[in-house]
C-alpha cells in the first residue's frame with residue numbers, strides 16, 4: 001500500500017513531537033491562529049520555511065509556489081491562489097510582515113533559460129507561470145551576462161525576489177499598510193548549500209547576511 005511509508009513518520013510526530021507540545025498546540029486551537037508573518041517561498045522540497053526559521057505551529061502563514069513568484073494584483077473573476085493568500089494574510093490575519101524567500105539552485109529560475117516548446121501541452125500552466133520570472137532573467141542577463149552560469153542564476157534568483165516585492169505593492173491593502181507602517185516587507189535569499197539566509201537591504205540595494213547586529 002502506498003500509505004505504509006507515511007505511517008512511521010506520522011506516528012513519530014504524534015507520539016513524540018505532538019506529545020511534547022500538546023498543551024501549546026491545543027491552546028492554538030482554542031485561541032485561533034495569529035501568525036506574525038506571511039512567508040512566500042518556493043515549493044522546492046528543500047526549502048522548509050519553519051525549519052529554516054526555527055518556528056513552529058502558529059508562527060508563519062505559509063504560501064509556497066513554483067519559484068516563489070507573486071503575480072501582480074489582478075481583480076478579475078479567475079482563481080488566484082497566491083493573491084488569495086496575500087489578501088487573507090494582510091487583511092484577515094493582519095500579519096505584520098511578509099517575507100518573500102528565494103533560494104539557490106532554484107528550478108524555476110533555471111527553467112527560465114530552458115526551452116519548453118516540446119512540452120507545451122504538459123507544461124501549459126508552468127510556461128505561463130514562469131513569465132513572472134522574466135523581468136529578473138532580463139535584468140540578470142543585462143547586468144551579469146551569461147559568461148558564468150552560476151553567477152547568472154544567483155542574480156536571477158535574487159533579482160526575482162526584488163521584482164516579487166514590487167508586485168506585492170500592487171495589492172492595494174498591502175501598499176496601504178506598508179505606507180502607514182503597519183506592514184513590513186522582507187526579501188530573503190536562502191542558500192541550500194550552507195543554510196544561510198541573506199536579506200535585501202533597500203538602502204545599499206544588496207543582499208546582506210541576515211545575522212545578529214554586533215554593533
Ligand code: ZN
Nearest residue numbers: 042044106107
Ligand atoms: Zn525554487
